[in-house]
Amino acid sequence: MGIRAQVTFTNNLGKITDDVEGRLHNGLAAAGERLLALSSEQVPFDTGTLSGSGSVSTPLGAAEPTVEVIYDMPYAARLHEHPEYNFQGGRKGKYVEDPALAHKDEMGEIIAKEVGGDS
Secondary structure, three states: OOEEEEEEOOOOOOOOOHHHHHHHHHHHHHHHHHHHHHHHOOOOOOOOHHHHOEEEEOOOOOOOOEEEEEEOOOOHHHHHOOOOOOOHHHOOOOOOHHHHHHOHHHHHHHHHHHHHOOO
């Protein structure tokens, strides 16, 4: 089982129009790609298998618009949840959670820019 970080947007204003929903989906995907890039700088790296398993998913069938950053190796969750492990090269546990929290404003700006239609 891998590790997933899930970000959910809650719409408190009622129904989202199809156009806005499409832009929100694109913004979530862009924010997810940015988080994947940030986490790839921290993910434990030995042979590159874990790092190479990283991906972004924006499931269309979710109840609320969602993006998932996924590291899909059986040991991904164990390494993520043990920041006390001493990884080589300055790599660390919490390799998805920490960048997500540290860069949450940036993620929000990426989403807001796409939803707002700014180029």
